Amino acid sequence: MPEMMRALCKTGPEPGLHLVEKPIPTIKPDEVLVRVMATSICGTDLHIFNWDAWARSKVVQPLTIGHEFCGEVVEVGAKVMTIETGDFVAAESHVFCGDCYQCKIGNRHICENEEIIGIHRDGAFADFIAMPQRCIWKTSRDIPPEIATLQEPLGNSVHATLIADLSRKDVAVFGCGPTGLFAVAIAKICGASSVVAIDVQPYRLELARKMGADQVANPLETDVPHFIRELTGGHGTDVVLEMSGNPNAVEDGFKCLARGGDFRFFGVPKERLSIDVARDVIFKGARIRGIIGRKIFKTWFEATRLLQGGLDLRPLVTHKFPLEDFGKAFDLIQSGECGKIVMFPSAIDE
Numbered sequence: 001m002p003e004m005m006r007a008l009c010k011t012g013p014e015p016g017l018h019l020v021e022k023p024i025p026t027i028k029p030d031e032v033l034v035r036v037m038a039t040s041i042c043g044t045d046l047h048i049f050n051w052d053a054w055a056r057s058k059v060v061q062p063l064t065i066g067h068e069f070c071g072e073v074v075e076v077g078a079k080v081m082t083i084e085t086g087d088f089v090a091a092e093s094h095v096f097c098g099d100c101y102q103c104k105i106g107n108r109h110i111c112e113n114e115e116i117i118g119i120h121r122d123g124a125f126a127d128f129i130a131m132p133q134r135c136i137w138k139t140s141r142d143i144p145p146e147i148a149t150l151q152e153p154l155g156n157s158v159h160a161t162l163i164a165d166l167s168r169k170d171v172a173v174f175g176c177g178p179t180g181l182f183a184v185a186i187a188k189i190c191g192a193s194s195v196v197a198i199d200v201q202p203y204r205l206e207l208a209r210k211m212g213a214d215q216v217a218n219p220l221e222t223d224v225p226h227f228i229r230e231l232t233g234g235h236g237t238d239v240v241l242e243m244s245g246n247p248n249a250v251e252d253g254f255k256c257l258a259r260g261g262d263f264r265f266f267g268v269p270k271e272r273l274s275i276d277v278a279r280d281v282i283f284k285g286a287r288i289r290g291i292i293g294r295k296i297f298k299t300w301f302e303a304t305r306l307l308q309g310g311l312d313l314r315p316l317v318t319h320k321f322p323l324e325d326f327g328k329a330f331d332l333i334q335s336g337e338c339g340k341i342v343m344f345p346s347a348i349d350e
Contacts, residue, residue, distance in 0.1 A: 001073070006345065007150035008125035008326055015051045017065065017125075019324060024129035025122065032083050032131055034073035034091070039124045040068040041329060041341045042153060043177060048119075049330050054270075058119055059170055067093035067118035070139060070148035080110065080133045090151045092300070093117050094293050109159075119316040123322065127345045138186030143307065146317050146342045151303055154339075155294030155311070156196045157182035158303045159240055160266045163289055167191030172237040172252065173213075174253050175267050176204035178340045180192050181316055183241050188212035191310050192239075198224055198249065201336045210315040225255035236261060245269045254280035266291040275349025298305040307336040314338045 005024045008017050027033050048055045048065050059065075083089070083337045096103055096111035103111050107174040117131070139148050142199035161183045171192045173180050177198035187195045189212075197208035197216045205216040215231060217224050228237050236258035242250055245267030254275060257263055261288055275281070281288060294300065307313075321329045327344075332338045 005127035006323065007122075007127070008066065008323065009062050009064050010051075010059060011062045012261045013051065013056065013061060013304055015049065017049055017326060017330075020063075024128050025131045027075060027077050028132075029077040029079040030133050031077045032080055032089075032133060032136060033074050033130050034069075034071040034089060034131060035120060036069050036071040036124055036126060036129055036279045036345050038070050038149040039066050039323075039345070040146075040153065041066075041333060041343065042068055045125075046330065046333055047116070060120075062293050063118075064122040064124075064126050064129075065118040066123040068114060068149050068152045069124035069129065069144050070151070071129070072138075074128070077133070083133055086147070087136075088139050088141050090139050090148055091117075091129075091131045091220060092137065092294070092296055093123075093152055095121065095135055096296060096297065098134065103179075109293040124223065125326070125343070135184050137297070139234070145344075146320065147307070149312050149342055150313055150340060151300070151307075151316075152294070153178060154182050154303050155299045156266065156291070157243075157293050158306065159188055159293040159299045160243070160264050161186040162190065162302060163264065163291065164220070164262055164287075166239050167254070168193050169238035170194050170196075170232050170258075171239045171241065172196045172198065172253065172256055173208075173241045173243060174198045174249040175242065175246065176208045177202065177243065178316060179266060180241070180243035181207055181339065183243060184208050184213050184305065185211040185311060185313070185316075187239075187241075189306065194231065196237070199244075203337050207316065207318075207339050216329055217250060224252045232258070235259070240263065240264065241266065243267045247271075247273055250275065254286075257284060257286055260285045262287045263293055264287065264289045268273070268347045302306075313340075317342055320344065 069088045095115040096108040097113040100112040197213040240253040316339040320339045323345045
């Protein structure tokens with residue numbers, strides 16, 4: 001085992017990242033050391049790369065970023081009982097304490113003392129990462145690394161999409177970034193009557209079609225509420241999945257929502273939003289749900305069953321890069337002309 005590794009780090013309070021050498025983590029008795037085989041880029045990583053107001057308020061430096069990954073266990077701590085060297089694993093990025101009130105009542109995804117890898121503690125854009133045993137998810141070798149690394153972000157969309165039944169319902173997905181595109185595919189495979197995908201990027205609308213959307217709409221070209229009312233016989237859509245955080249999308253989403261409909265917030269707005277509570281919520285009898293992370297580990301089981309049942313994420317993996325080409329990867333994400341980008345610390349898995 002070498003002593004040093006490469007890691008993609010936020011080294012100071014400024015935009016950008018640096019690929020540096022640093023010591024391989026020393027694991028604690030309840031931790032495992034994982035050799036990272038694949039790691040995917042999230043919108044959160046882009047916030048940190050750009051060093052926006054949110055990142056400045058959350059991230060301390062220096063820090064290895066990245067929170068979506070899969071890999072092989074190469075070392076286990078003395079107290080680790082359920083994981084062995086050689087296991088192929090992914091991991092829950094929210095490191096929960098297990099002792100707070102929320103953890104004890106089954107809400108570990110909103111742990112009061114959580115640490116998120118790549119934000120509060122060193123993350124996965126590296127050759128190796130140390131993770132607590134309690135956060136490790138054993139993964140079948142039948143799942144290739146470029147898909148196995150997507151289990152963590154897939155879980156966000158599984159949580160948002162399946163928090164309540166949507167079978168035989170009309171669904172509108174606002175925002176076709178990866179989480180929105182996952183949601184499109186999940187809604188279809190789980191029996192939604194129709195799925196409409198909404199985004200301003202033609203590239204991503206085409207990806208939405210590949211992921212199973214029945215209809216797509218660009219709000220720069222189409223009156224989306226009118227379009228959806230026509231599709232649904234005038235009553236509106238039963239479920240809105242708001243995955244963008246865009247204020248205009250939120251407004252259109254409420255206009256599209258049917259009476260008695262279900263509005264699910266996952267996209268994070270950059271600023272406070274204003275909605276007409278009387279018109280859009282009270283008089284519609286609407287339900288509003290806020291979604292964060294994944295139900296640990298209920299959502300992981302659901303995501304695994306979906307993958308085993310035929311959920312195909314391959315169209316969403318549009319680009320692969322070696323870790324050292326991170327600059328090209330982040331430039332591509334900035335352009336919006338991509339789906340999910342996967343980086344490989346070692347050889348790219350073709």
